[in-house]
Amino acid sequence: MTRTLPVIATTAALLLTCTVAAGSAASAAPAPARTGNPGSGQYVRKAPTAHPLVIAHRGASGYRPEHTTAAYELAVAMGADYIEPDLVMTRDGVLVDRHEPEISGTTDVADHPEFADRKTTKVLDGVATTGWFTEDFTLAELKTLRAKERLPQIRQENTLYDGRYTVPTFAEVLALREKLSREYGRPVGIIPEIKHSTYFHARGLDPEAALMKLVRQYSLNRADAPLWVQSFELTNLVALRDKFGYRAHEVFLASGSGAPYDLQSSGDPRTYADLLTPKGLRGLARTVDGIGPDKDLVVARRANGSLGAPTGLVAAAHAAGLVVTPYTFRAENTFLPTDYRVGSNPADFGRAVDEDVAFMRAGVDGLFCDQPDICVTARKEFLGRD
Numbered sequence: 529m530t531r532t533l534p535v536i537a538t539t540a541a542l543l544l545t546c547t548v549a550a551g552s553a554a555s556a557a558p559a560p561a562r563t564g565n566p567g568s569g570q571y572v573r574k575a576p577t578a579h580p581l582v583i584a585h586r587g588a589s590g591y592r593p594e595h596t597t598a599a600y601e602l603a604v605a606m607g608a609d610y611i612e613p614d615l616v617m618t619r620d621g622v623l624v625d626r627h628e629p630e631i632s633g634t635t636d637v638a639d640h641p642e643f644a645d646r647k648t649t650k651v652l653d654g655v656a657t658t659g660w661f662t663e664d665f666t667l668a669e670l671k672t673l674r675a676k677e678r679l680p681q682i683r684q685e686n687t688l689y690d691g692r693y694t695v696p697t698f699a700e701v702l703a704l705r706e707k708l709s710r711e712y713g714r715p716v717g718i719i720p721e722i723k724h725s726t727y728f729h730a731r732g733l734d735p736e737a738a739l740m741k742l743v744r745q746y747s748l749n750r751a752d753a754p755l756w757v758q759s760f761e762l763t764n765l766v767a768l769r770d771k772f773g774y775r776a777h778e779v780f781l782a783s784g785s786g787a788p789y790d791l792q793s794s795g796d797p798r799t800y801a802d803l804l805t806p807k808g809l810r811g812l813a814r815t816v817d818g819i820g821p822d823k824d825l826v827v828a829r830r831a832n833g834s835l836g837a838p839t840g841l842v843a844a845a846h847a848a849g850l851v852v853t854p855y856t857f858r859a860e861n862t863f864l865p866t867d868y869r870v871g872s873n874p875a876d877f878g879r880a881v882d883e884d885v886a887f888m889r890a891g892v893d894g895l896f897c898d899q900p901d902i903c904v905t906a907r908k909e910f911l912g913r914d
Contacts, residue, residue: 581894
């Protein structure tokens with residue numbers, strides 16, 4: 529998720545200021561300044577900077593198991609501007625940091641015989657999914673588990689850190705953000721994603737209310753906060769503004785196919801493709817500040833898997849006043865366009881710097897990166913800095 533974001537900077541056109549640790553380069557954040565009343569659609573956005581943000585996707589997840597304190601700490605040390613936690617909920621209503629409510633791939637829950645009877649099959653956004661789910665655990669129970677690498681075949685080195693970290697709460701990540709900002713002498717931004725809001729509401733849980741409580745507790749409910757909330761659903765982003773009085777920034781995430789589950793389940797026929805048309809983007813701009821599309825929606829791939837030409841989405845989004853932060857930029861061959869791969873091993877690193885630069889040249893305001901140091905290097909090259 530990214531485009532040329534109005535980063536944490538100290539100019540009149542920016543909401544935030546931040547210094548890239550590697551090279552002390554001033555970086556840009558995805559926040560166009562907004563004025564007006566939340567939910568009114570009467571926002572005035574100021575132009576983003578020319579410095580694309582580096583957003584640490586689940587932390588430095590290319591080097592440490594995702595969504596762990598170690599992954600976030602390493603990401604900031606590498607120069608990331610923002611860290612990205614994914615938020616799901618426990619049975620007792622606590623926001624915790626996991627990619628999905630089903631946790632067999634990211635924790636050692638299967639190794640805990642005391643939880644064997646909690647393995648079950650549920651319908652998650654219309655798909656039957658078998659495993660262990662966070663909403664079936666209290667926070668105290670979840671804290672007995674340990675995180676593990678989700679892609680061990682691709683990221684075997686990350687498995688060295690399996691079992692060393694607990695599942696953090698959102699409150700713990702917010703506190704870590706404050707600590708890292710003090711340690712590095714620059715504002716570290718945070719861009720949480722609310723996962724499967726419709727699913728959790730159907731189970732009597734309210735992730736938006738829980739998020740707002742913490743946003744207020746950490747004094748982040750303000751227009752200039754280094755905070756963006758994102759979701760693949762739209763209803764909850766509207767509710768944050770209209771129901772809860774959320775004042776910071778929002779990103780609507782968009783898949784390359786399908787439709788937001790909240791719209792689908794309510795009978796709304798709009799798909800992600802519909803919402804990313806010029807008309808759809810203008811509608812989104814009444815509520816959100818940016819879009820986070822699948823990167824193939826920004827620069828298409830050819831039939832042979834090689835990198836093609838920009839699609840025009842960035843220009844259309846900017847015309848609507850939205851920043852663009854595509855996902856996900858990863859260094860391993862298996863994730864790269866075919867013409868950016870090096871060798872035949874899918875786990876080896878390819879020409880990731882070149883891919884990152886290509887997207888920056890396409891005008892994005894930021895990149896969601898599994899290896900933040902590589903994106904920092906690409907940004908220096910893009911900006912013509914040594």
